[in-house]
Amino acid sequence: MPANVTPQFKKAQAEFLAARTIEEKIERLKIMISLAPKHKGSENLLANLKSRLAKLKQELQRQKKIRKHKKGLGKEGDAQITLIGYANSGKSLLLNKLTRARSIVSKFPYTTAKPEQGMLNLGALVQVLDLPSLKDNDEDNEILGYANNSDLVLVVGCSIDKIKKILSKIKNKNVLVVIDKADIIDTEKIKKEFSGSIDISALTGQNLNLLKKKIFTSLNIIRIYTKHPGRKPEKRPVILKENSVVEDLARKVHKDFIKQFKFAKIWRKNTIKRVGLKYILKDSDVIELHI
Numbered sequence: 001m002p003a004n005v006t007p008q009f010k011k012a013q014a015e016f017l018a019a020r021t022i023e024e025k026i027e028r029l030k031i032m033i034s035l036a037p038k039h040k041g042s043e044n045l046l047a048n049l050k051s052r053l054a055k056l057k058q059e060l061q062r063q064k065k066i067r068k069h070k071k072g073l074g075k076e077g078d079a080q081i082t083l084i085g086y087a088n089s090g091k092s093l094l095l096n097k098l099t100r101a102r103s104i105v106s107k108f109p110y111t112t113a114k115p116e117q118g119m120l121n122l123g124a125l126v127q128v129l130d131l132p133s134l135k136d137n138d139e140d141n142e143i144l145g146y147a148n149n150s151d152l153v154l155v156v157g158c159s160i161d162k163i164k165k166i167l168s169k170i171k172n173k174n175v176l177v178v179i180d181k182a183d184i185i186d187t188e189k190i191k192k193e194f195s196g197s198i199d200i201s202a203l204t205g206q207n208l209n210l211l212k213k214k215i216f217t218s219l220n221i222i223r224i225y226t227k228h229p230g231r232k233p234e235k236r237p238v239i240l241k242e243n244s245v246v247e248d249l250a251r252k253v254h255k256d257f258i259k260q261f262k263f264a265k266i267w268r269k270n271t272i273k274r275v276g277l278k279y280i281l282k283d284s285d286v287i288e289l290h291i
Contacts, residue, residue, distance in 0.1 A: 009035040022060045029053045076117075077125035078239040079219050082147045084166060085156035087133040090180035092116070094156060094202040095130040098212070115146060122216045123223040124239045134166065148172045152218050158185055160193050176218050182206055222283040224249055233286045240281065247277040250289055260291035 012035055016028035033049050036042055083091040095101050099118025120126040129150065131143045147153045153175045157163045163177055177197035179187045183206060187199035198214055200207040222244065223237035240248055246264045250257040258277070266273045267286035281287070 004037055004041075006035060006037075022056055022063065026053065026056050026060065029056065075127060077119060077127045079124060079151040079221060080127040080129065081120075081152040081154060081215060081219075082129045082131055082150040083154050083156050084131050084143065084147050084170070085133065086159075086162050086166075089133070089156045089158070089162075090202050091130045091133075091156045094154075094178070094180065094200075095128055097202050097205065097208060099128050101128075101130075120212070120215070122212060123237055124216070124219070124221055126215065126219070134169075136165075140169065144169055144171075152176060152215065154178045154215075156180055158187070158190070160190055163190070163194060174218060174220075176214060178211065222281060222285075224281055225284070225286045226253065227286055227288055229288055229290075244281050245277065246275060246279045246281065246287070246289075249281065249287065250277065253289065257289055257291055262290045264289050 009032060012028055012031040016025060016032060019025045019028050029049060029052060033046065033053065036046050036049060038046075083095060085091050095116060095118055098120050101116060101118030114132065116130040118128050118130075120128050129146060131146055132139075134140050134143060148171045150172065151174065153170055153172050155163055155166050155170070155175055156178045157166065158179055158181045163179075167175065167177075177194040179190050179194075179197055179199040180202055182199040183201035183204045191197050191199055198207060198211055200211050202208070220242045222240050222242055224240055224244075225233040225237050226249075227233040238249060238252060240252070247258065250261055250264075261277060264275050264277075264279065265288040266275055266279070266281075268282060268284075
């Protein structure tokens with residue numbers, strides 16, 4: 001360090017070394033740069049400080065992206081699904097048709113600049129995120145972060161090559177391929193390429209009800225309707241994972257129900273059955289917990 005630095009510079013340097021966060025370090029470095037001597041003998045010092053500042057700014061941006069990926073929009077409802085695809089794949093129109101959202105639909109690419117959301121009611125409330133279109137650059141990392149953290153990814157497209165490219169990028173194992181624009185293209189060849197895929201037309205509504213059923217079964221959840229003796233079942237179901245047992249329901253309804261549990265009465269289709277805590281539940285079961 002040059003001997004002719006000011007006491008103010010030395011104080012700023014001490015504060016920089018004591019700083020704990022990147023934001024604090026950046027601010028202290030800016031002060032050091034403003035207080036550094038401006039002559040030929042201090043060129044190396046200034047270059048070193050500016051280089052440090054640039055690296056800290058890069059690291060701050062990297063950490064912000066990581067935090068954003070983890071946080072996302074925040075999961076709402078009982079499950080979250082994401083729509084991912086390339087430009088003009090029909091994601092925004094599909095979001096609107098599934099959820100009655102009002103995402104902008106345009107023939108121009110990259111209209112969706114940030115994730116748009118809506119809520120799909122399948123008995124279970126499913127949050128649907130329409131992600132910005134993939135661009136095959138670094139911006140895709142944020143988009144893929146949302147997809148990989150969701151409960152189900154809908155890969156929306158009408159090209160075998162593009163769908164394959166998307167599938168190669170996604171780490172999430174719970175994926176459903178949705179082939180859009182079935183009203184104007186021949187989808188049979190694409191359907192054969194991707195097992196379990198579904199062809200739809202967001203524009204005409206073709207197969208949208210079938211898509212909703214596939215979404216629900218792909219989420220691996222069940223809807224259980226509780227009731228009090230002598231009353232009708234609750235309209236809002238309790239959402240549990242597939243293969244949950246009565247004990248899981250009791251624990252979710254009230255923490256004390258396990259200790260005080262006597263038996264449960266279940267209505268399934270046309271049968272009524274008295275069961276215990278380890279009885280496996282099925283979707284649409286109606287249940288009374290007796291304590």
